[in-house]
Amino acid sequence: MESQYNAAAIEQKWQQDWVKQGLDKTPENSDKPKFYALSMFPYPSGNLHMGHVRNYVITDVIARLKRLQGYRVLHPMGWDAFGLPAENAAIDRNIPPAEWTYKNIAQMKQQLQTLGLSIDWDREVATCSPDYYKWTQWLFLQFYQAGLAYQKEAAVNWDPIDQTVLANEQVDSDGYSWRSGAKVERKLLRQWFFKITDYAEQLLNDLDKLPGWPDRVKLMQENWIGKSVGAYLEFPIKGSEEKIAVFTTRPDTVYGVNYVVLAPEHPLTPKVTIAQQKEAVEAFIKEVANESEIERTAEDKPKRGILTGGTAINPFNGQEIPILIADYVLYEYGTGAVMGVPAHDTRDFKFATENKLTIKVVIVPEDTDVGTIHELPEDTDVETFHETSLREAYTEPGIIVNSGEFDGMKSTEGKTAIIEYAEKEGYGKARIQYRLRDWLISRQRYWGCPIPVVHCPSCGSIAVPDADLPVKLPENVEFTGRGASPLAKLEDWINVPCPSCGEPAKRETDTMDTFIDSSWYYLRYTDAVNDQEAFKLEKANDWMGVDQYVGGIEHAILHLLYSRFFTKVLRDRGLINVDEPFKRLLTQGMVQALTYKNPQTGKYIPPENVVYKDDNYRDRETGEILSFFFEKMSKSKYNGVDPQQVLGKYGADTARMFILFTAPPEKDLEWNDAGVEGQFRFLNRVWRLVVEYGENKPKQVKKTTDLTKFEKDLKRAIHTAIKEISEDLEGDYQFNTAVSELMKLSNALNDAKCLDSAVYQEGIETLLILLAPFAPHIAEELWHDLGHKKSIHLASWPKVDPDALVVDEITLVIQVMGKTRGTIQVSASATKDELEKLARESDIGKRYLEDTEVKKVIVVPGKLVNFVVAK
Numbered sequence: 001m002e003s004q005y006n007a008a009a010i011e012q013k014w015q016q017d018w019v020k021q022g023l024d025k026t027p028e029n030s031d032k033p034k035f036y037a038l039s040m041f042p043y044p045s046g047n048l049h050m051g052h053v054r055n056y057v058i059t060d061v062i063a064r065l066k067r068l069q070g071y072r073v074l075h076p077m078g079w080d081a082f083g084l085p086a087e088n089a090a091i092d093r094n095i096p097p098a099e100w101t102y103k104n105i106a107q108m109k110q111q112l113q114t115l116g117l118s119i120d121w122d123r124e125v126a127t128c129s130p131d132y133y134k135w136t137q138w139l140f141l142q143f144y145q146a147g148l149a150y151q152k153e154a155a156v157n158w159d160p161i162d163q164t165v166l167a168n169e170q171v172d173s174d175g176y177s178w179r180s181g182a183k184v185e186r187k188l189l190r191q192w193f194f195k196i197t198d199y200a201e202q203l204l205n206d207l208d209k210l211p212g213w214p215d216r217v218k219l220m221q222e223n224w225i226g227k228s229v230g231a232y233l234e235f236p237i238k239g240s241e242e243k244i245a246v247f248t249t250r251p252d253t254v255y256g257v258n259y260v261v262l263a264p265e266h267p268l269t270p271k272v273t274i275a276q277q278k279e280a281v282e283a284f285i286k287e288v289a290n291e292s293e294i295e296r297t298a299e300d301k302p303k304r305g306i307l308t309g310g311t312a313i314n315p316f317n318g319q320e321i322p323i324l325i326a327d328y329v330l331y332e333y334g335t336g337a338v339m340g341v342p343a344h345d346t347r348d349f350k351f352a353t354e355n356k357l358t359i360k361v362v363i364v365p366e367d368t369d370v371g372t373i374h375e376l377p378e379d380t381d382v383e384t385f386h387e388t389s390l391r392e393a394y395t396e397p398g399i400i401v402n403s404g405e406f407d408g409m410k411s412t413e414g415k416t417a418i419i420e421y422a423e424k425e426g427y428g429k430a431r432i433q434y435r436l437r438d439w440l441i442s443r444q445r446y447w448g449c450p451i452p453v454v455h456c457p458s459c460g461s462i463a464v465p466d467a468d469l470p471v472k473l474p475e476n477v478e479f480t481g482r483g484a485s486p487l488a489k490l491e492d493w494i495n496v497p498c499p500s501c502g503e504p505a506k507r508e509t510d511t512m513d514t515f516i517d518s519s520w521y522y523l524r525y526t527d528a529v530n531d532q533e534a535f536k537l538e539k540a541n542d543w544m545g546v547d548q549y550v551g552g553i554e555h556a557i558l559h560l561l562y563s564r565f566f567t568k569v570l571r572d573r574g575l576i577n578v579d580e581p582f583k584r585l586l587t588q589g590m591v592q593a594l595t596y597k598n599p600q601t602g603k604y605i606p607p608e609n610v611v612y613k614d615d616n617y618r619d620r621e622t623g624e625i626l627s628f629f630f631e632k633m634s635k636s637k638y639n640g641v642d643p644q645q646v647l648g649k650y651g652a653d654t655a656r657m658f659i660l661f662t663a664p665p666e667k668d669l670e671w672n673d674a675g676v677e678g679q680f681r682f683l684n685r686v687w688r689l690v691v692e693y694g695e696n697k698p699k700q701v702k703k704t705t706d707l708t709k710f711e712k713d714l715k716r717a718i719h720t721a722i723k724e725i726s727e728d729l730e731g732d733y734q735f736n737t738a739v740s741e742l743m744k745l746s747n748a749l750n751d752a753k754c755l756d757s758a759v760y761q762e763g764i765e766t767l768l769i770l771l772a773p774f775a776p777h778i779a780e781e782l783w784h785d786l787g788h789k790k791s792i793h794l795a796s797w798p799k800v801d802p803d804a805l806v807v808d809e810i811t812l813v814i815q816v817m818g819k820t821r822g823t824i825q826v827s828a829s830a831t832k833d834e835l836e837k838l839a840r841e842s843d844i845g846k847r848y849l850e851d852t853e854v855k856k857v858i859v860v861p862g863k864l865v866n867f868v869v870a871k
């Protein structure tokens with residue numbers, strides 16, 4: 001035992017010892033209740049940053065706490081290891097993606113281990129390893145067999161110079177290639193999709209089964225799924241048998257339709273276009289074809305459209321209306337056509353105004369005098385009539401006007417009535433539509449899981465038989481960044497006999513979206529080394545769902561939605577028996593640090609080039625005044641703090657304490673060196689407290705049921721800490737207030753005057769157990785210093801003794817004319833009269849009330865007695 005707190009030495013020692021003891025292994029045969037604590041697994045970029053540290057420390061505290069509370073805990077870690085950066089590194093530096101990835105994994109694993117995380121490394125997975133992706137392929141085939149994986153044409157980003165498909169991340173915000181600088185084009189390719197839309201309603205409804213998720217994440221998912229209830233309506237085309245189908249959430253405005261808009265790609269577009277417009281329409285289509293979906297639908301961009309010359313008929317009133325095509329209507333979404341109601345839709349209003357189209361009002365606010373509108377002669381120009389009120393679209397509900405037999409109805413009733421009428425007349429029907437679209441899972445990239453399908457000229461697309469899995473990713477590939485995907489160039493790999501007829505066939509060369517790899521990894525952890533199955537049903541059922549999932553808010557939509565979708569599909573395939581993968585979700589805040597910026601140039605300035613002079617932070621070279629603020633740590637802003645440096649200087653326990661204490665877990669955390677220093681000092685105080693106790697420990701502790709006042713006070717402090725910390729760590733995990741309670745208990749022990757008492761010993765040991773999840777190394781060291789032989793992490797979380805919390809004495813403040821003169825200790829059960837009497841008869845009372853006349857006495861029970869005296 002050293003007398004100085006040497007974090008580096010004890011942390012290394014215990015990390016090795018815990019591994020040797022197998023302390024973090026997942027109990028296999030145990031009657032204890034289960035707890036599955038999971039961090040979102042990292043992409044192996046090679047460097048652990050502070051955001052990772054915060055994420056994994058939070059999960060680790062929860063895992064350690066639950067073990068102490070008597071649970072058997074699964075706390076695994078792995079690597080989301082497929083993806084583009086490995087491929088870019090291969091192109092830039094000529095390193096095989098596998099080599100680059102595994103080197104990074106080794107480096108990050110080593111860094112993670114210095115944090116003292118209680119991870120069961122026997123269950124480590126890497127999604128790029130064949131023994132993992134064999135099962136990703138097997139699961140893909142489960143979807144395929146269920147009819148949930150299919151192929152259709154979809155647009156990709158095409159680099160016309162390098163003749164290659166680009167990932168979205170390889171296209172800059174202006175639509176240019178990262179590598180060649182060429183303007184990226186849209187090109188249609190046959191690609192694979194997962195039919196997530198089949199589960200839209202369940203994915204929406206089951207959000208109600210997730211009370212342990214943050215509301216804002218559930219709202220984001222709800223909006224992403226985007227359910228809308230409305231009507232499907234058909235507009236006949238003049239001079240044709242064909243009809244234009246639209247979906248609308250506002251059937252009550254159907255009499256206000258002034259035009260219909262087709263997506264440029266809509267198959268009806270060439271049919272409705274008249275000869276005079278053909279050239280212009282074709283030019284417009286070509287122009288739009290090169291725009292991304294985001295460009296086409298961006299709110300802040302003017303919407304462009306063009307008349308086709310064709311005419312549609314509004315079946316409700318027989319009115320002839322023009323047919324346009326416009327960039328903002330997407331063929332993949334809904335029916336690929338929309339009805340234009342400029343008076344009652346903001347986007348339509350803007351579009352109609354810009355394109356000088358008619359605007360007809362059919363809904364007016366409820367307080368409008370509808371009677372006058374009805375009395376208007378037939379030929380009144382309604383648009384002019386409402387001109388004053390129509391500087392913008394009226395999108396609220398109201399009263400229906402100019403709509404035949406529906407006039408005078410409230411728009412809400414009108415919706416139902418108009419849908420019923422449409423169904424009766426055969427114009428359309430009620431329909432529910434979702435914003436959610438099928439999941440495009442094909443990637444024309446190398447470093448991903450190969451799609452286990454073979455294309456045969458006679459049999460079509462054939463699944464690779466289970467026995468032939470995995471379809472291994474060849475490692476001897478050449479990366480140029482040009483031309484077809486490296487896989488498409490490997491003749492040996494591509495050409496295989498058809499699994500069905502044996503004739504020459506070709507492998508699918510697309511790989512899977514990496515979001516598939518991460519949609520089931522939490523299931524693999526339950527049975528991570530199984531080479532016969534993706535996971536054993538019993539094991540997955542035993543551990544699922546994840547009791548606490550911890551990760552960044554950036555995954556609020558895709559990763560969480562896809563994982564929920566996977567769980568539901570696998571449940572329906574009989575592979576698991578839960579509806580939802582993650583019972584509780586904690587989205588930790590960002591780690592921010594101070595940045596300095598030159599407001600004139602907009603440039604970030606590294607801290608070493610900043611000086612504080614004449615009340616301002618200035619650029620050391622130019623003397624210009626800099627602005628400063630907290631922002632997410634990043635290299636480009638020069639505000640990153642390297643975890644390894646902090647750990648090297650203070651140790652993992654201090655870093656953990658700082659991260660947990662400085663902000664509630666879901667809030668952003670502002671890094672400050674003084675705060676780190678503060679936690680280091682706190683751990684040093686605990687160290688001295690326990691070491692001194694160890695050195696001066698009485699041979700025999702005084703055990704008695706009849707406690708002195710000092711003992712009672714200390715006992716109350718101990719059990720208050722147990723109560724408060726247990727509550728702070730229940731559900732919402734308020735680590736910051738829990739650490740404050742640890743500090744209070746440490747102070748109480750420091751001030752206590754009963755070192756030879758059993759209560760003091762209880763206090764020291766309780767402090768260490770309560771500290772153990774937060775600062776596991778120092779707690780372990782000091783625990784052994786007290787003579788314990790077994791690990792503190794095998795101890796039991798202390799229980800609150802309600803009797804110890806009862807206060808039997810309080811401190812009563814004595815005031816005279818509102819001025820505090822002193823305090824006395826009195827019984828907590830004293831009545832108002834007794835309090836007044838005790839105050840009067842105390843030394844303080846006697847001294848200050850001598851020779852005065854008490855006019856009035858104010859008693860606040862439990863707090864104070866105030867004497868109002870005559871002057």
Ligand SMILES: [Zn+2]
Nearest residue numbers: 456459498501
């Ligand atoms: Zn065949």
